[in-house]
Amino acid sequence: MTQVQAQHTQIDWEAGLVVRASGGDARAFERIYREHSGRVYGLCLRMTRDPQIAEDCTQETFINAWKALARFETRSSLGTWLHRIAVNACLAKRRKGAREEPLPDDEDGGGADWTLETPVEVREIEAAIDALPDGARDALVLHALYGYSHDEAAQMLGLAEGTCKAQLHRARRLLRDRLGMGVGTA
Amino acid sequence: MKIKSLGELPQDIAPTRDLWPQIAAQIAPSAHPTRLAVTKMTPAAARTARLRWFAAAAALACLAIGMWIDRSLLPLRTTNEGAALSVSTATPSAPASLDVAYVSDPRYQRQRAALLKTLQAQLNTLPPVTRTKVLASLATIGKAKKDLEDALGKDPGNALLQELLVNTYQDEMRVLTDVHSASNAGEGI
Numbered sequence: 001m002t003q004v005q006a007q008h009t010q011i012d013w014e015a016g017l018v019v020r021a022s023g024g025d026a027r028a029f030e031r032i033y034r035e036h037s038g039r040v041y042g043l044c045l046r047m048t049r050d051p052q053i054a055e056d057c058t059q060e061t062f063i064n065a066w067k068a069l070a071r072f073e074t075r076s077s078l079g080t081w082l083h084r085i086a087v088n089a090c091l092a093k094r095r096k097g098a099r100e101e102p103l104p105d106d107e108d109g110g111g112a113d114w115t116l117e118t119p120v121e122v123r124e125i126e127a128a129i130d131a132l133p134d135g136a137r138d139a140l141v142l143h144a145l146y147g148y149s150h151d152e153a154a155q156m157l158g159l160a161e162g163t164c165k166a167q168l169h170r171a172r173r174l175l176r177d178r179l180g181m182g183v184g185t186a
Numbered sequence: 187m188k189i190k191s192l193g194e195l196p197q198d199i200a201p202t203r204d205l206w207p208q209i210a211a212q213i214a215p216s217a218h219p220t221r222l223a224v225t226k227m228t229p230a231a232a233r234t235a236r237l238r239w240f241a242a243a244a245a246l247a248c249l250a251i252g253m254w255i256d257r258s259l260l261p262l263r264t265t266n267e268g269a270a271l272s273v274s275t276a277t278p279s280a281p282a283s284l285d286v287a288y289v290s291d292p293r294y295q296r297q298r299a300a301l302l303k304t305l306q307a308q309l310n311t312l313p314p315v316t317r318t319k320v321l322a323s324l325a326t327i328g329k330a331k332k333d334l335e336d337a338l339g340k341d342p343g344n345a346l347l348q349e350l351l352v353n354t355y356q357d358e359m360r361v362l363t364d365v366h367s368a369s370n371a372g373e374g375i
Contacts, residue, residue: 015342022343026213033206038198045199059205059212066213070343119188122195129192144192183192 015074022069029069033062036079040086046141047090049130057089064089083146087138087156094134114144114172117181128178132171139167140175294359301362308369320365327358 014035020028040061045054064085065072072081116125129137142153143164154164175183189195309317334351341347 019338019342023348026210029213030206030210033209037205038200041201041205042197042199051202055201055203055205058201059209062205062209063212066209070341072343074342114192116190116192119190122187122189125189125192125195140192145195146197147193 014078018069018072018074018078021066022072029062029066032065032078036082037062039079040082043083043086043141043146044090046129046145047087047134047138048093049137053093057086057093060089061086080148080152083142083148084156087142090138091157114140114183116179116183120179120181125179128175131178132174136167136171136174139164140171143168144171294355298359298362301359301366304369305362305365308365311369312365320361323361324358327354327361330354331358 014032017028017032021032037058041054041058044057044061045051048054048057061082065082068085072078129140132140138157139153139159142148142156143150148156150161150164150168154161157164159167172183309320312320331351331354334347334354338347338351
């Protein structure tokens with residue numbers, strides 16, 4: 001008579017949590033938080049470079065996500081959706097700071113796999129990324145670390161795709177200078 | 187540890203403290219997402235919401251008609267006449283996997299399963315006219331459930347649809363219980 005059962009077997013456990021959370025179930029939302037907080041905090045920390053601000057942004061991300069859950073399309077990725085909110089939270093925190101110098105559009109930012117000529121200590125490369133200017137670091141983190149395409153990263157950052165590519169080009173140049181080696185793409 | 191690609195850097199970094207307690211405090215009942223969604227709708231979202239309200243209202247109207255038919259007929263049962271009639275097309279489906287508290291309650295599940303098990307036999311004890319209309323009611327309820335499930339599939343966070351779905355399951359249970367009571371009362375006559 002009805003295809004109810006078949007329809008719902010297609011919804012994975014995360015979509016089920018979203019349904020429950022959007023109905024007001026805070027425990028379901030806590031499970032979403034437990035599942036995604038590390039990845040959200042990781043992004044916020046790399047974008048803000050400050051653990052306290054990153055924690056604030058992470059909190060803000062989940063609070064805003066809770067408020068907007070009713071508008072979330074379960075067919076899209078919850079992780080990506082949370083990252084979009086996190087990027088907005090980080091950019092909003094930064095909004096009071098000085099503006100970055102404009103960059104020319106349409107430079108090629110390269111592929112997604114940013115390889116190093118020789119292996120580098122994690123802390124050394126984290127420090128090099130930390131030292132990048134905000135715009136270049138944002139683009140690098142989203143594209144090279146979290147694997148978003150140029151288009152996705154540009155959308156998240158509210159930039160033209162060409163500008164995002166230019167920021168990546170700038171990040172590559174600055175990393176090369178700081179690490180003293182080429183940073184290529186596969 | 188040394189790495190050879192930026193892609194090898196960890197994506198997950200644990201915060202230095204558990205942020206959940208403060209988040210939980212901020213999402214207290216006053217910040218319920220579905221209520222906030224209504225107040226922050228874009229024009230396009232508002233149009234979609236109007237359509238959903240219309241769909242929900244239509245489903246509710248179907249349900250109300252089914253309930254009216256059901257409740258106006260069951261008390262009229264007088265005899266045990268009537269041949270067997272298949273309920274395969276009208277037997278309510280298994281509860282959806284939506285985790286609505288009422289539907290997922292094991293007591294509800296057990297009671298519903300028991301009533302469904304005896305439904306066919308009990309229907310056979312009802313007068314043909316009554317039986318036909320009970321089946322029509324159950325079919326209407328089934329249709330309403332499917333419509334609501336479909337609408338919830340597109341808009342899982344819609345509190346109204348969730349509430350209507352729970353109400354529909356409750357109405358289905360009421361019909362099954364009424365059939366059970368009417369059948370048992372007939373046996374005692």
